[in-house]
Amino acid sequence: MKETDIKFLESAFKKYYFEQFDLIRVPERTSEREFGYQKFNSGMTRHISVKDDKELHLMLMQNVPSDVYCSNAYYTFPNLPMNEKDWKEADLIFDIDAKDLNLSCRANHTLSICNDCNEISNNSEKCLKCNSTKLEKKSLPCKNCIDASKTEVLKLSEILTNDFSINEDDIQVYFSGNEGFHIYVYNTQFQQSGSRERSELVDYIMFNGAIPEKFGMKKFKPNRNSFPDFSESGWRGRFSKYVYGSKSKRSKVISELLSNGYSSFQKTLDDVSENIGSKIDPNVTMDIHRIFRLPGSINSKSGLTKIHCKDLAKFDAYADSSFLSDDTVEVLANCPIEFKLKNKKIGPYHNEKVSVPTFAAVYMMCKKLATIA
Amino acid sequence: MLSLGQDEIAKYPFLADAGQYLKDKGFTLEQFGTDPDLKELITKAYERIQVAADGKIYKSDLIGDQVSKEAALPREVFSFLLAIVLLKLSGMHTLIKRFALAEARRAEKYLEKDLANISDESKKQLAIRVIDDLFSVQIEKLDDYFVIPVSDYLKHSINFHEREWKLINRHVENGQVFLTPHETVRLIRKELGTYINAKIVNAKTPTMIPGFEDSVNKLVMLSKKFSTFTVTTGEYPPCIKHAIDILEKGENLPHSGRFMLATFLLSKGQSVQQIAPLFKNAPDYNERVTLYQLNHLAGTSGSGTQYSCPSCEKLKTQSLCFATSECEGIITPLQFGKKRK
Ligand code: SF4
Ligand SMILES: [Zn+2]
Ligand SMILES: [Zn+2]
Numbered sequence: 202m203k204e205t206d207i208k209f210l211e212s213a214f215k216k217y218y219f220e221q222f223d224l225i226r227v228p229e230r231t232s233e234r235e236f237g238y239q240k241f242n243s244g245m246t247r248h249i250s251v252k253d254d255k256e257l258h259l260m261l262m263q264n265v266p267s268d269v270y271c272s273n274a275y276y277t278f279p280n281l282p283m284n285e286k287d288w289k290e291a292d293l294i295f296d297i298d299a300k301d302l303n304l305s306c307r308a309n310h311t312l313s314i315c316n317d318c319n320e321i322s323n324n325s326e327k328c329l330k331c332n333s334t335k336l337e338k339k340s341l342p343c344k345n346c347i348d349a350s351k352t353e354v355l356k357l358s359e360i361l362t363n364d365f366s367i368n369e370d371d372i373q374v375y376f377s378g379n380e381g382f383h384i385y386v387y388n389t390q391f392q393q394s395g396s397r398e399r400s401e402l403v404d405y406i407m408f409n410g411a412i413p414e415k416f417g418m419k420k421f422k423p424n425r426n427s428f429p430d431f432s433e434s435g436w437r438g439r440f441s442k443y444v445y446g447s448k449s450k451r452s453k454v455i456s457e458l459l460s461n462g463y464s465s466f467q468k469t470l471d472d473v474s475e476n477i478g479s480k481i482d483p484n485v486t487m488d489i490h491r492i493f494r495l496p497g498s499i500n501s502k503s504g505l506t507k508i509h510c511k512d513l514a515k516f517d518a519y520a521d522s523s524f525l526s527d528d529t530v531e532v533l534a535n536c537p538i539e540f541k542l543k544n545k546k547i548g549p550y551h552n553e554k555v556s557v558p559t560f561a562a563v564y565m566m567c568k569k570l571a572t573i574a
Numbered sequence: 575m576l577s578l579g580q581d582e583i584a585k586y587p588f589l590a591d592a593g594q595y596l597k598d599k600g601f602t603l604e605q606f607g608t609d610p611d612l613k614e615l616i617t618k619a620y621e622r623i624q625v626a627a628d629g630k631i632y633k634s635d636l637i638g639d640q641v642s643k644e645a646a647l648p649r650e651v652f653s654f655l656l657a658i659v660l661l662k663l664s665g666m667h668t669l670i671k672r673f674a675l676a677e678a679r680r681a682e683k684y685l686e687k688d689l690a691n692i693s694d695e696s697k698k699q700l701a702i703r704v705i706d707d708l709f710s711v712q713i714e715k716l717d718d719y720f721v722i723p724v725s726d727y728l729k730h731s732i733n734f735h736e737r738e739w740k741l742i743n744r745h746v747e748n749g750q751v752f753l754t755p756h757e758t759v760r761l762i763r764k765e766l767g768t769y770i771n772a773k774i775v776n777a778k779t780p781t782m783i784p785g786f787e788d789s790v791n792k793l794v795m796l797s798k799k800f801s802t803f804t805v806t807t808g809e810y811p812p813c814i815k816h817a818i819d820i821l822e823k824g825e826n827l828p829h830s831g832r833f834m835l836a837t838f839l840l841s842k843g844q845s846v847q848q849i850a851p852l853f854k855n856a857p858d859y860n861e862r863v864t865l866y867q868l869n870h871l872a873g874t875s876g877s878g879t880q881y882s883c884p885s886c887e888k889l890k891t892q893s894l895c896f897a898t899s900e901c902e903g904i905i906t907p908l909q910f911g912k913k914r915k
Contacts, residue, residue, distance in 0.1 A: 365724065365749040390725040398728035403743040415743040427830060435746055 225497030238266035267501035270492035298381035299346035378500025408478030505564035607785020619656035626676030631855030674771035689755035811910035
């Protein structure tokens, strides 16, 4: 990134950190957490401990990071190297990202930036100008991306509340600042669970590894009585609702399943998993030493804030998460796709000098689609 | 510590404080070596080890839940305590391991039976408390099932390879997993074996007691029978050693691992009869099935085709490979140790 662009982004971020510090949620038990941050064009600094709001504020103002992170784990010595930290426990966290959902809209709003000649073209395999295959993909997520992610969040919280008796108040959902959601779950029986246990939990939530027997199908002498009922709880219930469709079709569907046989049933389970499992990112939930984007901080992939969604249904990602100023700034923009931020339509721009509000300029610059003119 | 009744100690003798028990009964170890009536119990103890060494479960005088004779109870406990004394005196670790495993299996049966006991609430409560005290696993009875918090369940289940133990294949409700008595006990199998093993390993080794020498010598002889595998493993590749290790510990080796081990040993010229005992400690051991499967692999039954040992690459994908620098340049475990130019 160019020096002038970095300067501009840093001043916009710094202004945000100065004016909106109340948006940055310092997590509970602050002094037991590990913090880390990144600056534009440089690597990660981690193993930092922070005492309170004041110290965090100071760190942000002094370093003006592009991204700020905080552990979901609690340590006795958060600032020591990993093997000396003395891990105590970790909140359960989940990451749901639109890019993992195989959405058909993706192709329409993904751009390819050529690493060789900087040409920007609509999603393609090769650079249209120089034929290079070294392309960087940038996505300008749409409403559909966010809605689909919300659906996965709802599936996840349904499983958490129903199967694991987790209190709804203990589940906090944040917009990630780019194209998905981060979910924190507090006060669960899993606080001290290790990675392998969490990985099993992931398989449960994603509906991975199910065997036919659990859903009533046996290898030998299968029997229709053991198939799940519509009203059952847990996965047997969710499976029924999805596969039977309605109570009245139960009998007919079971007959079909029986006649298709055991291995076909296994295939059905694998297919069903795509639809009824919640598509969380397994690596995030399994990792008990992760530093995770700090709530309230800016995501440098977009300039948007990782913000708490008090009402997920009403939450409008691209109106409710942009807190940068409206002051206009002149940029050289090459953004062939139109996007909407703070309820304002922006673009498309084809290699042109334009005056846009700061929040839009930052958004495009973070996606490498504009530079300061 | 739990306070145990006489028949509980007989079922779970590893819970007793050995020294205290002898004292309470008014005996010293020396008496067992000299008193002709008591000496019989040393023979019984030896047999108890021998049975364990063969990978079988010691059939006690306890019939079902009931005891044939009042006197049988202390005898049952004595034979266990004396077996430990003999094992310590012989210093044969392979035998200790086998003994601990067999005793764990034996206790498992009683635990399961006690958990499933609907007529005697106190028996069930004891089993629940044994599990809680020893392994900090809190189980609760709910209708026909036992329930355990998901997080506790996962701590144990992650060590199992079978898919039916995956959380997704369990009934989960209110943050708890539902288990049958059999599954409950199966869940802590490994810990039970480890517990008994540790108890024996940590027990003080007494100085030789007159009258014990014969049985101790016999044990030393007996242990020779089992060291054959450990002696020869020196030349085996890491993957094979690892598989044998798992089986010797009585842990579960996945099917793919058994296939690798059997085909490897068969290729090395071992016979089905020589290989079969290796699988004796497996949690799901069944002699008939094992022989059948081995014969199948050896090509001595059915199709007549002999199966060959999988390649290193294949074993890598099955997480069975534990390559060391000595594995360099080979493509199947069979080439391990052969000098190549
Ligand atoms: S490299 Fe081959 S021989 Fe060595 S451990 Fe792996 S599988 Fe076994
Ligand atoms: Zn190009
Ligand atoms: Zn989209």
